[in-house]
Amino acid sequence: xxxxxxxxxxxxxxxxxxxxxxxxxxxxxxxxxxxxxxxxxxxxxxxxxxxxxxxxxxxxxxxxxxxxxxxxxxxxxxxxxxxxxxxxxxxxxxxxxxxxxxxxxxxxxxxxxxxxxxxxxxxxxxxxxxxxxxxxxxxxxxxxxxxxxxxxxxxxxxxxxxxxxxxxxxxxxxxxxxxxxxxxxxxxxxxxxxxxxxxxxxxxxxxxx
Numbered sequence: 414x415x416x417x418x419x420x421x422x423x424x425x426x427x428x429x430x431x432x433x434x435x436x437x438x439x440x441x442x443x444x445x446x447x448x449x450x451x452x453x454x455x456x457x458x459x460x461x462x463x464x465x466x467x468x469x470x471x472x473x474x475x476x477x478x479x480x481x482x483x484x485x486x487x488x489x490x491x492x493x494x495x496x497x498x499x500x501x502x503x504x505x506x507x508x509x510x511x512x513x514x515x516x517x518x519x520x521x522x523x524x525x526x527x528x529x530x531x532x533x534x535x536x537x538x539x540x541x542x543x544x545x546x547x548x549x550x551x552x553x554x555x556x557x558x559x560x561x562x563x564x565x566x567x568x569x570x571x572x573x574x575x576x577x578x579x580x581x582x583x584x585x586x587x588x589x590x591x592x593x594x595x596x597x598x599x600x601x602x603x604x605x606x607x608x609x610x611x612x613x614x615x616x617x618x619x620x621x622x
Contacts, residue, residue: 415439415532418461420446421494422470426517430465433521440528448587449473453481456489463532468495468506469568472587476509476564483510492531494524500546501560502567503538513537557619558604566600569593573609574616 417440421427427445434440444459446452448471456464464482468475482489492513493506503514513531515524516539527537538546559570572582579597583590606612615621 414441415528416441416443416460416462417528417532418442418444418446418452418455418459418464420449420452420464420470421467422447423467426467433524434528437525440525447471449478449481452478453485456482456485462490463528464489464491465528466491466493466511468493468497468502471585474586475568476505479506479509479511490531490534492527492537494519498539498542499560500542502564503542504546505564507538514542515539516541559600559615559619559621562600562603566596566603569596570600570604570612570616571621573597574613574621576613 417434419427419430419442421430427447431442431445434442443461444455446455450472452464452466453473466479470478473481479491479493482491491511492515493503493511494515494517495502495506496517497503498516506514513527513536515527515537519527519539523540530537559567562570568586569582572585577585579590579593583593586593601607601612604612604615606615
């Protein structure tokens with residue numbers, strides 16, 4: 414029996430996943446978390462064979478959360494289930510310690526197979542990302558500027574492009590306004606952008622909405 418923890422801040426996603434896993438006999442959902450702090454706390458008290466992790470949640474998330482989970486328990490197996498299909502995000506997740514990466518548009522059968530494979534000690538990468546990751550790795554000199562941002566900077570960039578205010582982003586990520594403003598200043602400097610209009614234009618041009 415595979416003991417599975419689901420970590421996703423969207424209730425519909427969590428409930429849908431629970432219903433899917435309830436249909437099979439070899440996977441049991443033992444816990445569900447809605448943010449990074451809860452993930453770390455639950456894993457201390459309710460061990461799981463596999464953590465099924467969303468990359469974008471309030472507070473600690475993404476690569477930072479994966480690194481903290483692995484620091485807390487180096488043997489913890491992690492399978493990322495994300496809406497993001499960019500190869501650089503998948504590569505960062507795997508480098509941080511995840512054993513697999515799937516996008517949320519994957520078929521249920523693919524997700525079940527990935528859960529079983531990663532729980533058994535294997536690795537699984539979304540088939541649609543494998544080729545993109547290979548070619549992306551060989552084109553480092555042609556990387557877009559946003560691909561060099563930190564995980565948190567990229568997350569905040571996406572939210573800014575969506576039209577979210579600094580206050581909204583701070584509330585969503587459970588961090589201070591000052592922290593959001595600092596990240597915004599740094600990412601705009603890295604991208605050589607002068608104002609919000611240029612930022613939004615950049616985001617639209619690079620499909621970061």
